[in-house]
Every structure is written in structure tokens, then in C-alpha cells.
Amino acid sequence: MNISLRKKIIFLVLSLLVVVTLAASILSTFEIQRYYRERIFNQMVTQLDEVEYLLDTLNLDFRTLTDYDYLARYAQRSGHRLTLIDSLGAVIFDSKVAPDSLSLLENHLTRAEIQMALAKGIGQNERKSATLHQSMFYVAKLHEFEKTHAIKYIRLALPMEEVQVVLRAVRWKIMLGSGIALILMAVVSFLIASRLTYQIHQLSAVAEKIKTGNYDERFDVTGRDEISELADLLNAMLDRIKNDMVQMKKLERMRSQFLGNVSHELRTPIFTLQGYLETLMQNPNAEPKRKFIKSAYRQAARLNNLLTDLIDISRIESGEMQMTFxxxxxxxxxxxxxxxxxxxxxxxxxxxxxxxxxxxxxxxxxxxxxxxxxxxxxxxxxxxxxxxxxxxxxxxxxxxxxxxxxxxxxxxxxxxxxxxxxxxxxxxxxxxxxxxxxxxxxxxxxxxxxxxxxxxxxxxxxxxxxxxxxxxxxxxx
Ligand SMILES: Nc1ncnc2c1ncn2[C@@H]1O[C@H](COP(=O)(O)OP(=O)(O)O)[C@@H](O)[C@H]1O
Ligand SMILES: [Mg+2]
Structure with missing residues (x-):
């Protein structure tokens, strides 16, 4: 059995499948990651609006510990880190920093998300936090009601770790899905390749028999694909060859029969002529009888007729004789x-x-x-x-x-x-x-x-x- 063809087909199909699934999963991973980031960003913007509303309505005083604590707990519950910054960049509130340590924090005006918020109203950035020493995703908003407190910027931060967990889960699902699809497609391609090579194997088995002279064998392939078309074609060819061979054998037989007939026809006149000439040789002085001469002449004429006809027949049959109409x-x-x-x-x-x-x-x-x-x-x-x-x-x-x-x-x-x-x-x-x-x-x-x-x-x-x-x-x- 022709294993190598099957291997080639499977290898080809599999490598194509791997490339396609890989490309598809990489693209979908990127797309889904982008989508999730956007969703998180939108969520955080909504959250910022909520915080802003809260600040404007509640009129909190961060110098009192109760209010500071109240806001810190609020941020904790929403799972974010909340930072409030004044117009000069000083941190007024931070849900992850105690109020007495606020003065130790460096000026936040240089932060990318703050600069962006100043320019566009909303800013975002992803980086390692200098305060908490972990990767964070920041979204900052320019605060519009400057009259309440000195708050100029409201900022929410989410540990990247949390985003990563979601994205990792998504990646895993995509990989699992691709893996299952790959296995399924591999099985299907294996089956198709096996069927294909099985048919080809069948063809070559029959061809092998025909090679040994068994011209009655016929290719038997079911289905309506190119291979069965090829089988039909080969069968038709075999029918032709078989007919031609029968014809050839018949012609061969006719030719040798013809040769036999020709020899037989030539024999009698030549034999008669030979006999007459022998008689003449043995009796050189005897007067040749008229009857003999006449008979010899008749045989010679017959030979002549025969040869003329034979030449005509062979010229006609070989196609040598040209007709001019x-x-x-x-x-x-x-x-x-x-x-x-x-x-x-x-x-x-x-x-x-x-x-x-x-x-x-x-x-x-x-x-x-x-x-x-x-x-x-x-x-x-x-x-x-x-x-x-x-x-x-x-x-x-x-x-x-x-x-x-x-x-x-x-x-x-x-x-x-x-x-x-x-x-x-x-x-x-x-x-x-x-x-x-x-x-x-x-x-x-x-x-x-x-x-x-x-x-x-x-x-x-x-x-x-x-x-x-x-x-x-x-x-x-
Ligand atoms: N007009 C005819 N009447 C009767 N028999 C004929 C006639 N023409 C041909 N035949 C028969 O057909 C045979 C074949 O004819 P032909 O091929 O001309 O060969 P042949 O050299 O014997 O004439 C003759 O031997 C004869 O038996
Ligand atoms: Mg005749």
C-alpha cells in the first residue's frame, strides 16, 4: 500500500490546519483582549462618573477620618484604587494610602493619565505603580465642579493582575477550542486521505494484474470523484485495447492464411511447368508435343494472372494505390x-x-x-x-x-x-x-x-x- 502518498496528504492538510488555526486563534485572542480592555475602560469611566457624583452630593471632608475611611471602603468594595488629586498634583485622597502618609507621595501631575485627562477630559495609562509596586491600569478624569473641595482629578486604578486573569481564561478557552477543532479536522483528513489512497491502491492492484496479461480485469471504484472517473476511463481504454487485440489476432490469422493460400496457388502451375521442363531436358532430341506446350503456356499465363492480381491486392490493401477521380x-x-x-x-x-x-x-x-x-x-x-x-x-x-x-x-x-x-x-x-x-x-x-x-x-x-x-x-x- 502506498503509505507515502497518504502521509504526504495528511502532512499537508495538517500543516495547513495548524497554520490556519494558529492564525485564527492569535487574531481572535488579540481581538477579544482588545474588546475586554475597552469594556474595562468603559466600566471604569462609568465608575468615575459615579465617584464624581458622590463627591458632589455628599460634600465629604477628607481631613476627617470618618469621611476618608468612608470613601476608602467605597473604593475597596468596587475593587478599584481611588485617588483624588488637586490642581497642583498633590494627592488629597488615596484608598490605598493612609491619610498621614499622603504627604510622602510624589507629585502626580506628571503621570501620563493625568496629563491626558488635562488635555482631553479622560486619560488612561498602564504601568507599574510607583506607590504599590505592581502593574496597574489607570483611568483619570478631569473634575468639573472645582468649587467643591480642591479636587481637580479623579483617578481609578485596577491591578493588571485582575485584567490578566480574565484574559488568561479567555486565551485558554480559545486554545482549547482550537485544539479540539484541530483534532477533529485531523481525524477527518486522515479518513479522507485513507479513502483516497485506498482507491489508488485498488487501481494499482488491478493494474498489476493487467500487467501480467489478464486483460479481462476491470477497475472497480465506486463514487463520483475524479478517481472513479479515471477508473471508468481506464476501463474504456482496456475495452478498446482488448478489441484491438482481437482484431490484431484476426488480421494475423488472415495474413498467414493468405500466405498459405498464395503458396498453394503458386505451387500447381510451377509444379506443372517444372515437370514439363524436366521431360524436355531428359529427351533433348524428342519433338516437344503441342499439347504439352499449350498446357505449359496455360500454366505460365495463370501464374502471370495470379501475380498481377496479388500485386493489385497488396497495393490496394497497403494503401499504395492512389485513386484519381x-x-x-x-x-x-x-x-x-x-x-x-x-x-x-x-x-x-x-x-x-x-x-x-x-x-x-x-x-x-x-x-x-x-x-x-x-x-x-x-x-x-x-x-x-x-x-x-x-x-x-x-x-x-x-x-x-x-x-x-x-x-x-x-x-x-x-x-x-x-x-x-x-x-x-x-x-x-x-x-x-x-x-x-x-x-x-x-x-x-x-x-x-x-x-x-x-x-x-x-x-x-x-x-x-x-x-x-x-x-x-x-x-x-
Ligand atoms: N456471375 C457469377 N455467377 C456464378 N458464380 C460466380 C459469378 N461471379 C463469381 N462467381 C463465383 O465467385 C467466385 C469468386 O469469384 P472471383 O473472385 O472473381 O474469382 P475467380 O477468379 O474464381 O473468378 C468464383 O469462383 C465463382 O465461383
Ligand atoms: Mg473472376
Whole structure:
């Protein structure tokens, strides 16, 4: 199993999570601290207003111990240190200092919060107290009713320690929350990473099997994510490869069959020729018999036909044969084709004619040389596989945008079981007859190839004992 990928994913996700949670908690801590400070400050300002009100209404006298004590207790209860300062900076009252020690305190006019209060009405500062030796948060207010007492500044102070306790608690809560979120997200990322790597592992397990030649294996991944998409794609690819392989094997088989057929076809004429030449060699003085010479010539001609057809077939199948399409007159062309085969037809006592007797001006598009080959193959077949005194009719029918060309004969016909196979190379219904008439079994294969190169098809209808009709279409121009 590919552990390292899972580790990488988890590591990546976790480090991202840590960075994000850290940033989030630091930011929220700062924000919450700021908020708390502000709240404490506001509370202290309210408290200052209250003290101010108290001073104005109660008209306290700090030289009396009772009043001094009264105010000190009040400050104690509110949890603050209260300081009252006159316009020159002398401390008149301090809840944390006894009245007889007040004169020992230094002048408070230089304190930052007092300066700020003088300038703005309210001042604040955070620092270590020179009097109490601990960190304090000070808020001072300029006293508006100067007529009562000599009080110019009222100041409240809160030990920072108390603020810190609250803030520490807040920080802890944030840290705890982030920690829990982090753990939860880590578990989720672990699960996702495991599932992801499990699927990839599954894919590679199947791929391993396919590598060993098991092409029937298929990737099986459920879900609708990219990995299952990939699995589908790979499956489709495998289907293609499998089909292609079947096709390739079939082609391979066909090729070796073809080679076998070719060798077999070549053997008979060569064997016959060899035998004849041997006889001649052994009897150099004997007069060669005409019958022998004729038979040898026939075999040589057959060899020639065979090789010509083989060369054609291989050139067509390798794509070497280039087609050049031109427009030509169908009527004129068929007339010429019929004339070329006339001698052979007469020889076999076959009546051969072009059905369309009135010449129409019909032009078709095609490679004329190749179509000559098609036509002479079809015509010679129609003549040779005919009956004595049979008929062969050639014609054309103009259809929408197309011209159908046909060759029909009153011959022996072809049985349905052979009909689909006569276009195969070397396929012959009657081997003896084919050989007798000089056939190679390649004629219709060549016809089919050429017509297909014209983007058309060869149709054949046949009835045994009645005759056959071969037809194909060419585009009309
Ligand atoms: N017009 C036809 N009538 C009857 N049989 C035919 C006709 N044309 C072709 N065939 C049959 O199809 C076989 C294949 O034809 P073809 O490929 O031209 O080879 P061949 O060289 O034997 O003529 C022939 O051997 C013959 O048996
Ligand atoms: Mg033929």
C-alpha cells in the first residue's frame, strides 16, 4: 500500500490546519483582549462618573477620618484604587494610602493619565505603580465642579493582575477550542486521505494484474470523484485495447492464411511447368508435343494472372494505390467494356449486350482505370460462370444523384451459403471450374476493394440455376 502518498496528504492538510488555526486563534485572542480592555475602560469611566457624583452630593471632608475611611471602603468594595488629586498634583485622597502618609507621595501631575485627562477630559495609562509596586491600569478624569473641595482629578486604578486573569481564561478557552477543532479536522483528513489512497491502491492492484496479461480485469471504484472517473476511463481504454487485440489476432490469422493460400496457388502451375521442363531436358532430341506446350503456356499465363492480381491486392490493401477521380460518360464507357469482352463471350456462345440502347449523356465520377478492372472482372465472371447459350446484360439506371451500374447473367447462380463469401480472397464456389476458366479467386476481392475506395458497395443477388446480378453505384456529376 502506498503509505507515502497518504502521509504526504495528511502532512499537508495538517500543516495547513495548524497554520490556519494558529492564525485564527492569535487574531481572535488579540481581538477579544482588545474588546475586554475597552469594556474595562468603559466600566471604569462609568465608575468615575459615579465617584464624581458622590463627591458632589455628599460634600465629604477628607481631613476627617470618618469621611476618608468612608470613601476608602467605597473604593475597596468596587475593587478599584481611588485617588483624588488637586490642581497642583498633590494627592488629597488615596484608598490605598493612609491619610498621614499622603504627604510622602510624589507629585502626580506628571503621570501620563493625568496629563491626558488635562488635555482631553479622560486619560488612561498602564504601568507599574510607583506607590504599590505592581502593574496597574489607570483611568483619570478631569473634575468639573472645582468649587467643591480642591479636587481637580479623579483617578481609578485596577491591578493588571485582575485584567490578566480574565484574559488568561479567555486565551485558554480559545486554545482549547482550537485544539479540539484541530483534532477533529485531523481525524477527518486522515479518513479522507485513507479513502483516497485506498482507491489508488485498488487501481494499482488491478493494474498489476493487467500487467501480467489478464486483460479481462476491470477497475472497480465506486463514487463520483475524479478517481472513479479515471477508473471508468481506464476501463474504456482496456475495452478498446482488448478489441484491438482481437482484431490484431484476426488480421494475423488472415495474413498467414493468405500466405498459405498464395503458396498453394503458386505451387500447381510451377509444379506443372517444372515437370514439363524436366521431360524436355531428359529427351533433348524428342519433338516437344503441342499439347504439352499449350498446357505449359496455360500454366505460365495463370501464374502471370495470379501475380498481377496479388500485386493489385497488396497495393490496394497497403494503401499504395492512389485513386484519381475523373468524370466520364457512362454509356460510352460501358459500350467499350462490352466490346472488350465480346470475343470471350462469343467463344463461350454467350449473348452479351448493353441494355441501354439509346445513348444518354450521363456522367459519373470515378477512377476510370480501376473501374475498368471492376467491370472486366464482373463481365468475365458473368460470361465464364454462365450456361451454354446464356445471356449477359449490362446496364445503368440513373437514380437521385447516383448512377447504378449492373451486370446480370442467366448463369448457374450462387447458393446463399456462398454468396456472402465470394468476395473473400481465394474463395471459389467451384474450384475446378474457376481454374478451368483461368480464375485466381482474387477477382471479386479486388472489385470490392475498388468499389469501397469509391465510397460505395457491391450488391449481389443470385438464384441458383437462374442467374446472378452484381451492381454498384457511382456519384453522378
Ligand atoms: N456471375 C457469377 N455467377 C456464378 N458464380 C460466380 C459469378 N461471379 C463469381 N462467381 C463465383 O465467385 C467466385 C469468386 O469469384 P472471383 O473472385 O472473381 O474469382 P475467380 O477468379 O474464381 O473468378 C468464383 O469462383 C465463382 O465461383
Ligand atoms: Mg473472376
Amino acid at each position: 475523373i468524370a466520364f460518360d457512362v454509356h460510352h464507357w460501358l459500350q467499350k467494356m462490352v466490346a472488350d469482352v465480346r470475343d470471350i463471350a462469343v467463344e463461350q456462345s454467350i449473348e452479351l449486350r448493353l441494355v441501354n440502347d439509346v445513348r444518354e449523356n450521363v456522367q459519373v465520377l470515378g477512377d476510370r482505370d480501376r473501374l475498368n478492372q471492376v467491370m472486366s472482372n464482373l463481365l468475365i465472371n458473368a460470361v465464364k460462370y454462365n450456361k451454354i447459350n446464356g445471356r449477359v446484360e449490362v446496364g445503368y439506371i440513373v437514380r437521385a444523384g447516383k448512377v447504378e451500374i449492373y451486370v446480370s447473367d442467366t448463369g448457374r447462380g450462387i447458393a446463399p451459403e456462398h454468396l456472402s463469401r465470394i468476395f473473400e480472397r481465394f474463395y471459389r464456389v467451384d474450384k475446378e471450374r474457376s481454374r478451368e476458366v483461368g480464375g485466381t479467386g482474387l477477382g471479386l476481392a479486388i472489385v470490392k476493394h475498388i468499389i469501397e475506395a469509391h465510397h460505395s458497395r457491391v450488391f449481389v443477388e443470385s438464384e441458383i440455376g437462374v442467374g446472378s446480378r452484381f451492381s454498384f453505384q457511382l456519384p453522378r456529376v
